[in-house]
Amino acid sequence: MANTAQARKRARQSERRRLHNASRKSQFRTRLKQVVKAIEAGNKEAAITAYAAAVPVIDRMVKTSLVHKNKAARHKSRLNAQIHAMA
Numbered sequence: 001m002a003n004t005a006q007a008r009k010r011a012r013q014s015e016r017r018r019l020h021n022a023s024r025k026s027q028f029r030t031r032l033k034q035v036v037k038a039i040e041a042g043n044k045e046a047a048i049t050a051y052a053a054a055v056p057v058i059d060r061m062v063k064t065s066l067v068h069k070n071k072a073a074r075h076k077s078r079l080n081a082q083i084h085a086m087a
């Protein structure tokens with residue numbers, strides 16, 4: 001347990017940031033799943049719309065260092081390739 005006022009404050013801040021980051025990561029995963037679900041359903045228009053909504057969220061996660069830029073680029077690239085491969 002934190003013994004000093006400074007350590008107690010850092011513990012409070014860490015918990016607040018942990019909850020905020022968990023929410024953001026959940027949003028990141030949800031957006032990816034929405035695109036994948038639309039692709040699996042075979043609905044190209046819905047997939048394009050979901051992808052367009054997901055890209056800014058993915059980029060925001062990179063900007064705040066919650067996701068590495070290479071991971072974000074990999075997700076965007078693979079999803080885009082899957083959308084373009086749809087008939």
